[in-house]
Amino acid sequence: MKYINLPLTKDIRKSLKPGEELLLTGKIYTARDQAHKRFCESLKKGERLPISLKDNVIFYCGPAPTRPGDAIGSCGPTTSSRMDTFTPQLLSKGLAAMIGKGRRSERVKSAIKRHGAVYLIAIGGAGAYLARRVKKARPIAYKDLGTEAIHELWVEDFPVIVAIDSKGKSIFKRGGKDA
């Protein structure tokens, strides 16, 4: 178990190994399907993104509504592969890591390697457990998207596992090959 303070700098990324369990503390951003689509549309038009990607972490998550008095509602990861078409472009803009669940495409894996990023996974379906590790949350962009808006989360000891390291090595196997 390794304690990591965010942002996730290149040096930290380089030190991470597949299968390593991490506890993240600091600021992360949620973004899922529609936010990714908007990011890439903005980049295509040459517009600035609403958040800086450099050394930052995107969490593929659409949290459940927050009850009064709580920091956030249930908030586990969603399936990463749906973001595969958008991810290489975000990595080229400096995105350090993504937190999700499940496998990534070959294209994403080689982009991770090319940019020295990492892919992290959180345990899917453990939204109630993970919510306890989020201390503050607020929507900061694309608010019209509701749960799919970009939320800024302050996490403390947020548990993730390194699924693809900065050299493109994955913990998932498919038919004996990395997947």
Add this chain to the structure above:
Amino acid sequence: MRKISSDKIRNAVAELAVRANVSLRKDILEALKKAQRSETKPLAKKTLALLIENAKIAESEFIPICQDTGMAVVSCEIGQDVHVKGDLTKAINEGIKQGYKKGHLRKSVVSDPLIRKNTKTNTPCVIHFKIVSGGALKLTVLPKGFGSENKSRLIMLKPTDTDKEIIGFVISVVKAAGADACPPFILGIGIGGTLDKAAHLAKEATLRPIHKPNPKSHLGRIEKQILSAANKTGIGPAGLGGKTTCLGVNILSFPTHIAGLPVCVNISCHAMRSASAVI
């Protein structure tokens, strides 16, 4: 003729929507505990322990087990001696709307599959009506998460195909779902009928408690073979390896046509949620 007010139905649906989302089904929780005891790989053991802990937190803090509180599938079995006062379909949808609001459950439904505007109420829900004998009304709310729904598949096999082809197809679906659909899974399998009937049976099959044997022994044998083959894939909890890829396999069947053998696999993640009430 027994009269039931639509208000009563609305309130029952609202309560079931919340209960299903915060309280993991007992048969699923027991299966997770049993799997946790039998896993030997440390990461698999730890992942299952975390899921058990997650269910405990959800229940005690009254928050959803998973942030994906699903598209609600409501099954409504109406006794033919029942007369519902008011609009039944509207009452069920209103119940879902109220339950999702009151329970702080996520609203994940968009009004049109292409325009994709969130309805902000998690309605409409999918409703299956069934007319049965008697004077009771049974409601079941099944919040279906889409991480696993997305990985569900249907195939029209040949009438000359056998158990072998069915098992082969199901295992290929399990492998394709892999880590993405939150294993360990519960597999609902519908065999027979028409294309739509097989899909409906597959969904309905997930409602049977997973420790209960199939009343049809030939199907029970296939369930066991699928369970054993799925757990040999090595996918494991969260796809991180281990012998627990599947917690349960439930098959429902229906007569079919001489020319076909429809098979549908509805995958559920480990957060298989449903709650029922009889009015």
